[in-house]
Amino acid sequence: MSILAYYLPFDGIAVENADCRSASPAPPSWEEELLALARQLRGRLSLPPSPEALRQAILDFALQIKAQAALRFEECFLHIGSHGLEFYLVAATPEYDSLNGRSTLLSPPSPPFVIHSNQEAVAQFFRSALGWLPNHTPAAAPVETFRRAYALASEQGLTGVTLQRLFQRGLWLYEKVRLETDFFRHAAAIEDVLSEVAGKIFGGLKERTALVAGSATALAPVVKALQQADIGRLYFALPGAEKSADLPADQRIVSLQEIARLPAIDLLIWLDHPERPLLTRAYLQKLMSARHNAPLLLADLTAQETRPEGIEKMYNLFFFRRQDLEGMVEQNAAARQQLETEVTAWIGEEVKQFYQWLTSTERFHFGSMVGRSRQMQQVFELIARIAQTDITVLIEGESGTGKELVARAIHQASARAQRPFIAVNCGALPENLLESELFGHARGAFTGAVNHKRGLIEEVNGGTIFLDEIGEMSPALQVKLLRFLQDGEIKRVGSNAVLQLNVRVLAATNRHLQMLVQEGKFRSDLYYRLNVIGIQLPSLRERPEDIEILAWHFLRKFAARMRKPMAAFSPAALQCLRRYAWPGNVRELENVMERAVALTGSDTLEVIDLPAPLRAAPNATPAAPRLPLKDIERQYILDTVAACNGNYDEAARVLGIGRTTLWRKLKSYSSEEGENDEKE
Amino acid sequence: MLAIYLVQWLVVAAYVVALIYYVRFFRSGKPVASTRAGQLLTLAAGLHFFYLIHLAVFTGHLPVTDVFEAITTCVWLFGAVYLSLEWRLRERSLGAFILPIIIILQTVSNLWLDFNHELPAILHNVIFEIHVLMVLLSYAAFVISFIASLLYLLLSRDLERKSLGIFYRRLPSLAFFDSLSNFAVNIGLAFLTIGVALGIYTGIEVSETFFDSWDPKFLAVGLTWLIYAAHLFFRRAGGWQGKRAAVVSLVGFGWVLFSFLVVSLVLSKVHQFQ
Known part of the structure; x- marks a missing residue:
């Protein structure tokens, strides 16, 4: 499995207007599309982009990627933050690994692109979740765009187990950094420091009024910082009082002379301005006495060294010059440097853990074992842990929960993976037949035994035998099986020769085996010999969070098999799937999906494609066991x-x-x- | 007898443990640490309450009849008032500053509290006990105001120096401390007024000649009342909110401490009731 990250920092891209997107002669490659998208977004992002516009852009592009690459990628995810655009791909096909993590499918990156693979890509993902990318200081709430982008991708079914895990770990890391360090509290721009200082003086700024005076060109960053701090009201005093395009719509613009009549102002911010006519001692004194000495924050963001005379002595007037704020930014940068090494170490740890998880799931990630629920993850972990041993395993679970898949997974993950695996259903054959099937028979052992025959246990020597429905086995056979389990020896029916074999036994039952033991229908010694390790497979209704992911899995599988361009579920159909109680478990779900994909006429699976019982599924679910x-x-x-x-x-x-x-x-x-x- | 000694030192130990957590929280700023600190302080205050009940049962009267009993009751009231504020304001940065005061006062009380002192008959009086409780509650409020004012000054010093020190990083805002201090003084002044009124009433009840000689304690409390009343007045009318109000609150608390300890122990004759 390989993970690729394409990172397109906005720094390297010129802004482009939407209408410049000229019709190119050939249909553009996905890479050109991405670049064009980034150009447009860069233009929009200079002001806070509307969530709708972003949503639409991400959606368009993600669907296009999916259409082009649906067969090559398992999962993909496009994230557009304020720093740039990132595109993550998860591919399961081994061809990626053989090329040292470099992709042949996507053309090699042109200059603005930065491409990362595997560990580096994962690290990039985590840094992006923290909003902390090279040359970009962490933003206050970086995770919002990230979360939105992920929600969109998962709505469209573009994400899977791997990205989900990444995403969750990313959010976890973000929460850890946010709650356990000051990482996000070190403002890096003087405007941010200014709004932080305002917070330290006034507390919340919701009830406060700010006046920004100065030239219109330098307004944007101050206005943005104040708005992020949730300022109550904003006034502007601009020379000439012209309406500027950079200003938000509902502005109050006052002239410089009017300022004197506005005692309600708590923050007075002076931007670059040719003259500072009102920053005099007399004016400030007048203002303060009109305010009854209520605290006032005066920030002089012009580059001038001089300050109004005697301003330090004025009561409750907090005066900050540009140099002061710059000094504070420097102090912040020094403090952050220490934290950065710590956070980098956390990211490294997180990447390491993620790869541990990835390799541990990869080992049994074959066939169709899918499950993100805690129960299934525990089962997966147990399988990974016991596979290497030769321990006998008893798999218990309702019909259709995937007992044979577990057995195969154990076999695949064990050292016997290259040796044969045979599954035998003990309930399907009559007793005598089953005995000779398993243990073989000598020539003439019974009527019709014209030749000697090797049993399945003998056939599978060196590998694994899986005995399904072990509870159906007759008592006589149970004895024989127990002997084999204890000594590794069998005798063919009608023969006295003892064969020494090396076979791992996995057994499964959908009946409550312990109850059969108590009723005397199953030998207790055999039960304990089989149940060295027990795996209880949860039924599907015990892990409803897996229904959706399984449904997607089967949708892709059958759509590919039947060559249908299936893209999505309708929300109502998903709702039906989630509500149903699934007495037949995953097998039933698989059959339902096969039927639905075969029957449907459109590329979206609707409620009408589902069988009747699902459409009318009652809300009631069977009573769950009582828990602490x-x-x-x-x-x-x-x-x-x-x-x-x-x-x-x-x-x-x-x-x-x-x-x-x-x-x-x-x-x-x-x-x-x-x-x-x-x-x- | 032994049990009560054990409990009184356990109370101090519990406050010390809580202090360690508050300091740790203040230094690291981890919200997770703060929850634990709050729980530990609640536990310590609970233990302290148990100790007070034990003391009341043991001596047969509310623990307010001499200065060391009054201190421990007062300390418990600080704790309780502070905890309720903490819960209400969701702000735990003050704990690291309040707890040292609590610990010192409780230790003083532990060292010199005499369980078997004789109680003058005149003090078996419900009104008298309410009088003392009211005065102590007002002192608890003044402690809160003191801490808030102290932190106001520390934060405002960081802001004036434009340096991002630990107070700048950890403390909420000047407005927060200013209004907290103001609120605490208002409450404290109200309790003090009621307490003094009840005191005058009890004094007259106890003896006709009680106010013939000037009791230093009485003068001290009168001055306390004046300081805080002035605080209130100048804040409203003179535009003294902020730094000046904070300084007045510091002065007021200094005077409270002085009158509480020195005047009661050394100067007062009448209030000793001997």
Whole structure:
């Protein structure tokens, strides 16, 4: 699996107006499209872009990428931040790896592009989640554009398990940095420092009024910083009082003479201006006494050294010159430098962990085992851990939950992967037949045994045998199997020769085997011998968060097989899938999807394509087992975080708890997991 | 007997542990650390409350009859008032500054508190106990005002020097401390007024000649009242909000501390009731 990141910093791209997008003779490559898109966006981003415009741009492009590359990429994600444009691709095809992580599919990057692969791409992803890219100081709330872009990509089904994991870890990292360091609190522009200072004097700025006086050209950054700090009201005093295009629409413009009559002003910001007629001691004294000495922040952003006489002695007047603010920016930069090494180390750690996760899933990521739920992730981890041993495993789970897939996954991940794997359904054959199938028979052992025959266990020697529906096995065969499990020896039916074999046994049952033991229908010694490790597969209704991801998986699979250009589910259809109780589990879902893809006439799967029982699925789900309150809280919190797309603020609001409380709880869950890992 | 000694030192220990967490939070600014600090302070205040009840049961009267009993009650009131503010304002940066005062005063009280001192008969009086409680509540409020004013000055010093020191990074805003200090003085002054009125009433009840000789304690409290009343007046009328109000609050608290300890212990005759 390889991960690629294309990064297009806006620094290197000239602004282009939308109408300059001339009709090129040949249809442009995706790379040219991307460049053109970046040019347009750069123009829009000089003022805060409207979310709708961004949304539309991302959507158009993402769909185009998908149309061009649907068969080559598993997942892709386009993010447009204020610093640049990034495009992430996750490809499973090995051809990427063989080229040392460089792609042949996409043409090599032209100068404005920066391309990263694998570890570097992942690091780029995390830095982008922090809004911290080379030559860009971290923004206050970088994660917003990131989250929006991801939500769009996942709506369109462009993301999968890998990107989802990346995204969640990215948000986690962001939350960690935000709550445990001052990383985002070191303003790097004098305008930001100014609004921070205003906050330190006035607290919230919602009730405050600012007057910005000076030339219109230098306004934008100050206005932006003040608006981000949620300033209550803004006045402008511009020489000539002309309306400037850089100003937001509903402006109050006052003339310089009027300023004297505005005692309500709390922030007086003086920008570059040829003359400073009013910054005199007499004027300021008059203003302060009109304000009854309420605090006033006066910022002189002109480059002049001089200051009004006696201004330091004026009560409750906070005076900041440009040099002062620049000095504070320098102090911030020095403080941030230390933090940067720390955060870089965190990113490195996160990348390392991500790759551990990736390789651990890759090992059994074959066939169609898909699951992002906690239960399935635990199953995956267990498989990865026990595969290398020769331990007997008992897989329990309802019909259709994928017991055979688990067995295959164990086999594939074990040292026996190159040796044969045979699955036998013990319930499908009558007792005698099953015995000779498994153990083989000698010539003349019974009527019709004209030749001696090797049993399946013998055939699979060196590999793995999977005994499905082991609960159906007759008591006599159980004894024989137990003997084989204990000594590794078998005898063919009707023969006395003992064969020594090396076969790993995996067993599965959809019945409650322990109950059969209690009823005396299953030998307890065999049960304990089989159940050295037990894997309980959750039913699909116990892990509803997997329904969607599985549905997407099957949609792609069958669409490719039937050569249909399937692109999406209708929201209503997804709703039906989520609501249904799935008594037949994943197998039922697979069949439903196969049928739906075969029947549908459009490229979007609608409710009408689903079988009747799903369309009329009742809301009621069967009663769940009772759990301790703590587990329910944990599960509910994790679900809510997932449902909020990793938006921790939103999740905390929904849950009605503080952001720090949420963070503390999540942290304790992740450390609990760590402890459990160590115990096991 | 031993148990009560154990409990009184446990209270100090609990406050010290809470202080460690508050200081750690103040230095690192991690919100996660702050939650734990708040929990620990709540625990310490709970333990302290248990100690006060224990003391009341042991001596048979509310722990307000001599200066060391009054101190420990007052300390508990600081803690409780501060915790309620913390909960209300969601701001924990003050804890690291309030807790040292609490710890010092509680230690003083522990060292010199005499469990078996004889109680003059005249002090078995509900009105008298309310009088003391009111005065102590007002002192608790003045402590809050003191801390808020101190932090106001520290933050404003950072702002004047244009240096991004730890106070600049960790403290909320000048407006926050100014209004907190103002609020605390208002409350404190109200309690003090009620407390003094009740005191005069009890004095007259106790003996006709109580006010014939001038009690230094009485003068001290009168001056306290005047300082804080002036604080209120100049803030409203003279445009003294901010730094000047903060300085007045510091002066007021200095005087409170002086009158509470020195005047009660050394100068006062009448208020000792002996």
